[in-house]
Amino acid sequence: MTPQFEYSQNVNPEDVKRLGNILDQCFLELDESESYFNRIGVENLRVIHQNEQIAGGLAIIPMSQWWGGVNVPMTGIAAVGIACEYRGTGAAIALMQHTVKELYANGVPISVLYPATQRLYRKAGYEQAGSACIWEILAQSIQVREQPLPIKPVVPINLELFHDLYQKQARLNNGHLDRNQFIWQDVSRPLEKQTPYAYIIGEANQPQGYIIFSQHPDKDGAILRIRDRVVLTTAAAQTFWSFIANHRSQIDKIRWRSSAVDSLSLMLPEQTAKIKHISRWMLRVIDVVKALEKRGYPTKIQTELHLKVEDDLIAQNNGKFILSVANGRGEVTKGGKGEFKLDIKGLAPLYTGLFTPQQLQITGKLQATETSLDTATQIFAGSSPWMIDFF
Structure with a gap:
């Protein structure tokens, strides 16, 4: 975490005004910022400061998303903007890392955003997850x-x-x-x-x-x-x-x-x-256990997948997990063989089914045995993920 930046969940009126100016400059097609903030709710704004000066901010949108026929709580990230004079200083990644940690503390399973640039969000653990x-x-x-x-x-x-x-x-x-x-x-x-x-x-x-x-x-x-x-x-x-x-x-x-x-x-x-x-669009698994347990799965299969996950931001997501699937639902326990290895970014397109496990292995997003690849293919089978909405 970059120490010189201070993250704030409580945004005062002066910060709101300054953040509005920043976003107006960042997004030429964004609504007039005051109207946007009124619709999204000031309580859902987050800002980051350096030496008491606002460097940038974003909006969080609490909602849910359908996975395997089940409604999974999800927080959308929108309107990520950094003031021109703070770009290249690490403000953006610090803002995203703080936000991800806040979401984990609040028990959010997954988060989704539409990226202007992939590089930043991949650093925060997001990866391509669905089509628009x-x-x-x-x-x-x-x-x-x-x-x-x-x-x-x-x-x-x-x-x-x-x-x-x-x-x-x-x-x-x-x-x-x-x-x-x-x-x-x-x-x-x-x-x-x-x-x-x-x-x-x-x-x-x-x-x-x-x-x-x-x-x-x-x-x-x-x-x-x-x-x-x-x-x-x-x-x-x-x-x-x-x-x-x-x-x-x-x-x-x-x-x-x-x-x-x-x-x-x-x-x-x-x-x-x-x-x-x-x-x-991109997705980040915020909480491995909650994300895997809350989505739906094919109802006709009964099997288990032994995962080994790496996450350099959320320590609790690291380690070996057994995903047991039966009757369309999943249960996660610690331990197992760890024969299906991937980092938190690789878990995103697997979770959504954007790419098959075999495709993810070929592109270097995971390493797995043939048996575990077949198991994962059964578990995460479903319609190709997409959204009609933009935020």
């Missing part, structure tokens, strides 16, 4: 006409109508958030001053999905940006594409967030949907 892709399609190319379900506007937008539908879809997708109020507000907040619109798919007493979107002018033609969507049935998926296609007289392109392999595009007659942008 932006897809695009020309409206004219959708060519889906049949609409089996009614689709009705929700005016004004009442987010409570969408909560249960979202949860049904989220629990089926590894990495999806159990959204808190801050994330839900972001879904329906005007984007680039363009009005959001919301529609329920299906009958009001038995909805099968929804869509929230906004329309944006662009030099290459108008764009419909899908802010959020839930599609729970085949009929809902057909209706979704038909509804989007019906915008083709005014809209040139459709953009939406999805995984690297978008299942909804399978319904299109041709492969006209393309990935416009792909990136990966």
